[in-house]
Amino acid sequence: MASILRPTTTSLQKNLSVPWLSCPLPNSLTTFTPTRRSSSKCTALFGEIPRDFFQNALNVDDSNPLLPFLQYGLSQFEQVTSGLPENGRWVILTATGLGWIYLTVRPGVLMGAIDAYILAPLQLGFDSLIGRRNLKMSDFVVGERLGEGSFGVVYYGAIVPKNFSVDERVGKAKTRVENDDRFKERVILKKVKVGTKGAEEFGDYEEWFNYRVSRAAPQSCAEFLGSFVAEQTRLEFTKGGKWLVWKFEGDRNLASYLNNRNFPFNLESIMFKRILEGLDPIKRSALIIKQIMRQIITSLKRIHDTGIVHRDIKPANLVVTKKGQIKLIDFGAATDLRIGKNYIPDSGLLDPDYCPPELFVLPEETPTPPPEPIAAIFSPVLWQLNSPDLFDMYSAGIILMQMAVPGLRSTAALKNFNSELKAVGHDLNTWREVTRSRPDLRILDLDSGRGWDLATKLVSERGFLRRGRLSAAAALRHPYFLLGGDQAAAVLSKLSLKK
Numbered sequence: 394m395a396s397i398l399r400p401t402t403t404s405l406q407k408n409l410s411v412p413w414l415s416c417p418l419p420n421s422l423t424t425f426t427p428t429r430r431s432s433s434k435c436t437a438l439f440g441e442i443p444r445d446f447f448q449n450a451l452n453v454d455d456s457n458p459l460l461p462f463l464q465y466g467l468s469q470f471e472q473v474t475s476g477l478p479e480n481g482r483w484v485i486l487t488a489t490g491l492g493w494i495y496l497t498v499r500p501g502v503l504m505g506a507i508d509a510y511i512l513a514p515l516q517l518g519f520d521s522l523i524g525r526r527n528l529k530m531s532d533f534v535v536g537e538r539l540g541e542g543s544f545g546v547v548y549y550g551a552i553v554p555k556n557f558s559v560d561e562r563v564g565k566a567k568t569r570v571e572n573d574d575r576f577k578e579r580v581i582l583k584k585v586k587v588g589t590k591g592a593e594e595f596g597d598y599e600e601w602f603n604y605r606v607s608r609a610a611p612q613s614c615a616e617f618l619g620s621f622v623a624e625q626t627r628l629e630f631t632k633g634g635k636w637l638v639w640k641f642e643g644d645r646n647l648a649s650y651l652n653n654r655n656f657p658f659n660l661e662s663i664m665f666k667r668i669l670e671g672l673d674p675i676k677r678s679a680l681i682i683k684q685i686m687r688q689i690i691t692s693l694k695r696i697h698d699t700g701i702v703h704r705d706i707k708p709a710n711l712v713v714t715k716k717g718q719i720k721l722i723d724f725g726a727a728t729d730l731r732i733g734k735n736y737i738p739d740s741g742l743l744d745p746d747y748c749p750p751e752l753f754v755l756p757e758e759t760p761t762p763p764p765e766p767i768a769a770i771f772s773p774v775l776w777q778l779n780s781p782d783l784f785d786m787y788s789a790g791i792i793l794m795q796m797a798v799p800g801l802r803s804t805a806a807l808k809n810f811n812s813e814l815k816a817v818g819h820d821l822n823t824w825r826e827v828t829r830s831r832p833d834l835r836i837l838d839l840d841s842g843r844g845w846d847l848a849t850k851l852v853s854e855r856g857f858l859r860r861g862r863l864s865a866a867a868a869l870r871h872p873y874f875l876l877g878g879d880q881a882a883a884v885l886s887k888l889s890l891k892k
């Protein structure tokens with residue numbers, strides 16, 4: 394409320410200097426005082442109520458991309474309703490406000506429409522201009538195989554340098570791109586399996602989601618370079634087979650760091666660019682783990698804000714970049730609940746070690762989604778009733794437990810933990826009392842047990858109305874993250890790098 398009454402220059406005023414939005418500011422916006430407001434009758438709607446009242450009421454902060462639309466809407470509204478009686482204005486204003494809330498509440502129908510009808514075509518046009526949508530198999534060399542999932546095989550690779558001869562490119566054997574200085578631009582290539590049931594569809598979804606997240610949360614995911622279809626069968630290529638390509642983001646994922654005996658210290662200088670001196674090992678570990686969790690949950694918040702649930706959050710799907718950023722990968726199982734994309738009611742593609750007890754993002758009885766625009770209209774209701782984002786938050790909680798409790802880091806220990814958890818109804822406090830594994834919980838118990846409290850609020854059954862687990866936004870407001878020394882250390886590391 395205080396900010397409504399404050400007679401300061403608001404961000405709205407600053408933004409009104411944008412030419413296409415410019416409209417005269419009522420005097421009351423700059424000379425407004427509580428006394429004037431309480432004594433004057435509201436005869437000219439925007440003459441008496443400062444515009445940041447609407448900005449606050451509708452929860453549109455300065456960084457919100459919808460702010461210009463709100464500003465424009467308000468100025469248009471003033472013009473259109475200038476001849477109407479006061480009551481009529483209020484009715485129209487209330488209806489418009491409710492409509493606005495509906496369109497902007499999660500998962501964001503309005504932003505979804507802007508994304509689908511404006512941003513996606515723009516991205517397509519831009520990518521086509523710079524040649525990203527015309528990738529060919531001859532643009533890449535394929536190196537060592539990195540891993541294999543149910544629907545795809547992942548390889549190291551590189552973009553073929555301009556001066557590279559065709560003979561070399563079509564070489565007799567696989568090139569070791571990892572250690573070859575000629576290849577400056579390294580990539581990750583995923584070959585969608587040919588002839589495996591469901592693989593083609595899976596590849597199409599993964600491609601769609603990568604374009605979608607590259608618009609919605611580019612900082613949080615590996616940079617997607619596009620796809621191509623192999624024109625001939627040669628080496629790893631099979632004619633007609635689809636390949637997806639990403640920028641190479643880093644040598645290792647969180648799982649490989651976690652499996653190392655030196656975890657979390659093996660990430661210390663990557664995350665903070667230095668050793669955190671003057672702290673005992675438990676406090677150092679706690680700061681590193683907190684910084685990792687902060688990044689994971691911030692990325693989850695970004696994708697959840699746009700209606701996407703990843704559904705396969707686990708250490709192997711978190712790549713650690715050289716700069717210490719943690720990026721989400723593998724969107725093949727993701728679902729976009731704004732439009733019902735990749736949502737099949739009774740199907741879950743899950744890793745049992747990280748999957749929440751409810752197994753599905755939405756109740757099984759939720760029907761197959763209708764066509765996309767209709768699904769979008771119903772999505773706010775579906776989201777508010779079911780909080781599907783809490784699915785990923787459970788997985789994040791399991792990752793926190795694994796990082797903070799050394800005894801839970803191995804696959805066998807994690808399986809045992811999961812079966813113990815199941816036996817106690819996924820209640821971490823009960824697990825702590827009954828487990829025979831004698832877990833070392835010192836990291837979580839620091840600072841009056843803030844870490845433990847956060848873990849209990851992530852690793853839990855869903856409660857009343859399918860809530861009861863913290864969302865990403867709520868988790869970031871949890872005391873565990875407030876006044877986080879990890880942030881101070883991260884900022885210091887950036888400052889010292891800039892020197």
Ligand SMILES: Nc1ncnc2c1ncn2[C@@H]1O[C@H](COP(=O)(O)OP(=O)(O)OP(=O)(O)O)[C@@H](O)[C@H]1O
Nearest residue numbers: 540541542545581615639640641642643646709723
């Ligand atoms: N952009 C990238 N940069 C660096 N490494 C990557 C990148 N993308 C994937 N990787 C590495 O490749 C591994 C496999 O990738 P991904 O999970 O997408 O494949 P997958 O076939 O779906 O595997 P799975 O089904 O086992 O999850 C990751 O664990 C990661 O280590």
